[in-house]
Amino acid sequence: MYTEWIWGLAGGLLIGLGAAVYLLGNGRIMGASGILGGLVDGSDRTLERISFIAGVVATPLVLSPLLSSAPKTHLTSNFAVIVLAGVLVGAGTRIANGCTSGHGVCGISRFSFRGIIATLIYIAAGGATIALMRHLWGLI
Amino acid sequence: MRILISLLAGSLFGAGLLISGMTDTTKVQGWLDVFGNWDPTLAFVMGGAILPMLVAWRMTAHRKPLTGGQFPKATPPQLDRRLVIGSIMFGMGWGLSGLCPGPAIASITYGGLGGIVFLAAMLAGMIAAPRLGVQLDRSANAA
Incomplete structure (x- = not known):
């Protein structure tokens, strides 16, 4: 039976709670690409950005011994695909000013037109990429 | 205070990404794979995350x-x-790898060499983005 939705929902609630804490506490949108990208650009609030990222990295490390199996990413071993994908994700999220957390979680919940449109576009582009690369060309 | 709030928010975000399975590229690519073995988990994660934010x-x-x-x-x-082309680029990279920025950061301690290379490439893309954005605006003005 498919029970992973429970973990998905529970994890999702934690993600939303984190975004709510960030918004109500600091008055900022919790967007992973914006917080990291601001560090790259040398924007303000450097310590807040580093502190947020430290939290994101540390909790999986602390929690993973409690899981029944060690966490795995299952990322492809094809380094050309990894590099291409990484550059596209980094450049794309900064050009569009948001990713799954900023445009997705924070934007949709605010009924933001740009957030909803961006989410529809990146899901469609991701779905089309999987359809072509996996099913048509068998590359990934 | 702001730094502590950031740490708390980041910790909740990282915990949620791990528990929900969103740092597992199989689950993310599975959600995007409508012609294959479709995995609905991401919809529950997104729904769960939107609820506290609605409040x-x-x-x-x-x-x-x-x-x-x-x-x-x-x-x-x-x-x-910028919104349209940036989101298309992001979606293509997301589909190719199954990683978006949050999970790429959260999984850095257990994603192996591939995860580190992905994060480095993502940072390089972020460095290049302002120049690419200006190019896009130029071509928009020329059109």
Whole structure:
């Protein structure tokens, strides 16, 4: 039976709670690409950005011994695909000013037109990429 | 105070990404794979994450952030080249790898060499983005 939705929902609630804490506490949108990208650009609030990222990295490390199996990413071993994908994700999220957390979680919940449109576009582009690369060309 | 709030928010975000399975590229690519073995988990994650934020956005009315300042203003409902082309690029990279920025950061301690290379490439893309954005605006003005 498919029970992973429970973990998905529970994890999702934690993600939303984190975004709510960030918004109500600091008055900022919790967007992973914006917080990291601001560090790259040398924007303000450097310590807040580093502190947020430290939290994101540390909790999986602390929690993973409690899981029944060690966490795995299952990322492809094809380094050309990894590099291409990484550059596209980094450049794309900064050009569009948001990713799954900023445009997705924070934007949709605010009924933001740009957030909803961006989410529809990146899901469609991701779905089309999987359809072509996996099913048509068998590359990934 | 702001730094502690950031740490708390980041910790909740990282825990949620791990528990939900969103740092597992198989689950993310599975959600995008409508012609294959479709995995609905991501919809539950997104739904679960939106619920507390629906409440949080309501709470921003007639209030100020705990640490002062202003809440971010809503953006005007406008489409532009940056939003469309940037989101297409992001979606392509997301589909190819199964990683978006949050999970790429959260999984850095257990994603192996591939995860580190992905993060480095993502940072390189972020460094290049402002110049690419200017190019996009130029071509929009020329058209």
